[in-house]
Amino acid sequence: MAAPVPSAPTVVDAAPPARQEEVLTPEALAFLGALHHRFTPRRDELLALRGERRREIARTGTLDFPAGTAHIREGDWQVAPAPPALTDRRVEITGPTDRKMTINALNSGARVWLADFEDATAPTWENVVLGQLNLIDAHERRVDFTDPRGKTYTLRPDEELATVVTRPRGWHLDERHLRDGDGRPLPGALVDFGLYFFHNARRLLDRGLGPYFYLPKLESHLEARLWNEVFVHAQDLLGVPQGSVRATVLIETIPAAFEMEEILYELRDHASGLNAGRWDYLFSIVKTFRDAGDRFVLPDRNAVTMTAPFMRAYTELLVRTCHKRGAHAIGGMAAFIPSRRDPRVNEAALEKVRADKDREAADGFDGSWVAHPDLVPVARASFDAVLGDRPHQKDRLREDVRVTSADLLAVDSLTARPTYDGLVNAVGVGLRYIESWLRGTGAVAIFNLMEDAATAEISRSQIWQWVNAGVEFEDGRKVTAGLVREVAAGELAALREELGEDAFATGAWQRAYDLLLRVALDEEYVDFLTLPAYGLLD
Numbered sequence: 001m002a003a004p005v006p007s008a009p010t011v012v013d014a015a016p017p018a019r020q021e022e023v024l025t026p027e028a029l030a031f032l033g034a035l036h037h038r039f040t041p042r043r044d045e046l047l048a049l050r051g052e053r054r055r056e057i058a059r060t061g062t063l064d065f066p067a068g069t070a071h072i073r074e075g076d077w078q079v080a081p082a083p084p085a086l087t088d089r090r091v092e093i094t095g096p097t098d099r100k101m102t103i104n105a106l107n108s109g110a111r112v113w114l115a116d117f118e119d120a121t122a123p124t125w126e127n128v129v130l131g132q133l134n135l136i137d138a139h140e141r142r143v144d145f146t147d148p149r150g151k152t153y154t155l156r157p158d159e160e161l162a163t164v165v166t167r168p169r170g171w172h173l174d175e176r177h178l179r180d181g182d183g184r185p186l187p188g189a190l191v192d193f194g195l196y197f198f199h200n201a202r203r204l205l206d207r208g209l210g211p212y213f214y215l216p217k218l219e220s221h222l223e224a225r226l227w228n229e230v231f232v233h234a235q236d237l238l239g240v241p242q243g244s245v246r247a248t249v250l251i252e253t254i255p256a257a258f259e260m261e262e263i264l265y266e267l268r269d270h271a272s273g274l275n276a277g278r279w280d281y282l283f284s285i286v287k288t289f290r291d292a293g294d295r296f297v298l299p300d301r302n303a304v305t306m307t308a309p310f311m312r313a314y315t316e317l318l319v320r321t322c323h324k325r326g327a328h329a330i331g332g333m334a335a336f337i338p339s340r341r342d343p344r345v346n347e348a349a350l351e352k353v354r355a356d357k358d359r360e361a362a363d364g365f366d367g368s369w370v371a372h373p374d375l376v377p378v379a380r381a382s383f384d385a386v387l388g389d390r391p392h393q394k395d396r397l398r399e400d401v402r403v404t405s406a407d408l409l410a411v412d413s414l415t416a417r418p419t420y421d422g423l424v425n426a427v428g429v430g431l432r433y434i435e436s437w438l439r440g441t442g443a444v445a446i447f448n449l450m451e452d453a454a455t456a457e458i459s460r461s462q463i464w465q466w467v468n469a470g471v472e473f474e475d476g477r478k479v480t481a482g483l484v485r486e487v488a489a490g491e492l493a494a495l496r497e498e499l500g501e502d503a504f505a506t507g508a509w510q511r512a513y514d515l516l517l518r519v520a521l522d523e524e525y526v527d528f529l530t531l532p533a534y535g536l537l538d
């Protein structure tokens with residue numbers, strides 16, 4: 001008897017954005033249903049495994065390179081050669097997929113655009129559906145747009161456009177507006193991947209490109225294996241040649257830093273690189289070792305730089321691992337945002353980003369991320385200076401790099417301590433970011449820095465960590481839940497004063513305040529702030 005055909009998911013509780021039917025065609029929904037039927041049970045097991053592993057880390061207080069996969073680390077293998085469009089990746093711009101930013105990013109002069117359904121996007125149904133529509137329209141070259149002021153946006157000629165690499169949501173997030181016959185939501189990761197792949201894979205291949213992805217927030221090589229199985233099955237279902245998909249994996253959790261080789265190995269026929277996702281990485285350190293008392297207490301976020309020894313160990317190991325396996329090593333995001341209004345802020349941002357990109361290029365990275373079009377020339381200059389006409393520097397094997405587990409875990413080598421100002425900043429950033437996210441905007445400039453889901457996770461997790469580790473400031477004041485509430489109430493009152501009653505009331509401030517206190521203070525640490533936040537989103 002033939003296997004039953006999985007039923008297509010249905011859309012529930014969602015006002016349909018214009019042209020939704022072009023994205024959620026019956027065929028596309030059937031494709032999502034097939035992915036969901038086959039892979040969601042394993043996704044669920046892997047999420048449960050994260051919890052088990054975390055409990056084991058809480059028990060042992062440490063992490064190490066897994067003994068069971070030593071043969072992979074010692075083996076002789078390489079990832080598939082990079083396709084032409086992903087051979088020179090010296091500058092990559094990231095950002096959400098709204099229509100204006102889609103055009104601006106594609107036109108920015110960067111080699112790659114990371115089209116983001118993760119850290120930079122609040123996954124409202126409208127953002128999810130219209131983001132996919134904008135990508136389809138961009139690939140169809142019909143994405144022109146006029147803003148409310150009458151400014152028009154059109155795409156540059158093909159050869160000047162960035163290559164699109166789409167980042168689906170992480171494994172942990174569900175898409176509650178798409179449900180199977182039993183009422184279960186589909187994983188957001190499969191929805192974002194599936195819709196992009198279904199609508200664009202063939203068209204991209206016809207143009208000599210391909211369906212390219214960034215994979216976020218992985219915690220183990222088993223999660224990479226699941227992604228690989230999704231790719232193989234999706235390619236089969238659409239009759240697309242195996243190996244068409246290319247994936248760059250973000251190494252942005254501390255458990256994944258111990259499995260870089262294994263992650264590349266699992267994806268080797270589809271892998272095109274690793275990226276050093278520094279912000280989620282810091283969040284993951286706090287989260288993973290949250291029961292370890294004082295040992296993993298990070299100082300104020302702005303005091304932890306990429307030259308801290310444990311951060312450097314992580315990026316050096318990433319470059320070495322990638323180049324040993326023939327993969328690209330892509331650097332991370334410097335959060336300084338240029339200003340077109342304030343030359344002083346602008347110059348300071350350019351200078352800091354320049355230093356960050358210079359260091360990455362000198363360390364052997366093959367390219368790096370920027371958050372804003374005005375930073376593209378800055379990053380390009382840093383990489384041009386090192387690469388010249390070469391598309392990458394994978395021949396720099398960095399065999400000089402030796403990184404031990406102790407190096408990756410040496411957080412206590414930092415001498416800076418948390419400060420009261422750092423607490424005020426964490427509360428202020430957390431509040432402002434969550435408020436923006438709840439209104440549907442997942443990337444914002446706050447205090448001249450780029451803030452997204454990853455950086456906001458650091459803010460709220462640091463507050464949780466400082467309270468739970470009983471941190472004392474230099475003046476002897478202890479970080480308590482009471483102090484955090486006092487600071488948060490002061491911030492909220494100041495915002496109300498600054499914005500005025502009307503603007504304050506039309507924002508989502510009270511909900512943001514309540515949520516921040518919950519995810520920063522609840523005794524039971526919430527794994528991702530976006531999980532409870534999603535329940536408050538349209």
Ligand SMILES: CC(=O)SCCNC(=O)CCNC(=O)[C@H](O)C(C)(C)COP(=O)(O)OP(=O)(O)OC[C@H]1O[C@@H](n2cnc3c(N)ncnc32)[C@H](O)[C@@H]1OP(=O)(O)O
Nearest residue numbers: 094095101104105119120279333371372443444445450454
């Ligand atoms: C930890 C991580 O995961 S990092 C990756 C995820 N985070 C991101 O991708 C953040 C990307 N960056 C952004 O979203 C934006 O740069 C922000 C929100 C930080 C700042 O944006 P704005 O306040 O609009 O900046 P600003 O006013 O200077 O923008 C100037 C122009 O550049 C455009 N722009 C700014 N950043 C981007 C971007 N990343 N992609 C495309 N266009 C952009 C703006 O749309 C604006 O266009 P316009 O002149 O046509 O209106």
Ligand SMILES: O=CC(=O)O
Nearest residue numbers: 277278279280454
């Ligand atoms: O996604 C990138 C990060 O730094 O987090």
Ligand SMILES: [Mg+2]
Nearest residue numbers: 119277280454
């Ligand atoms: Mg991230």
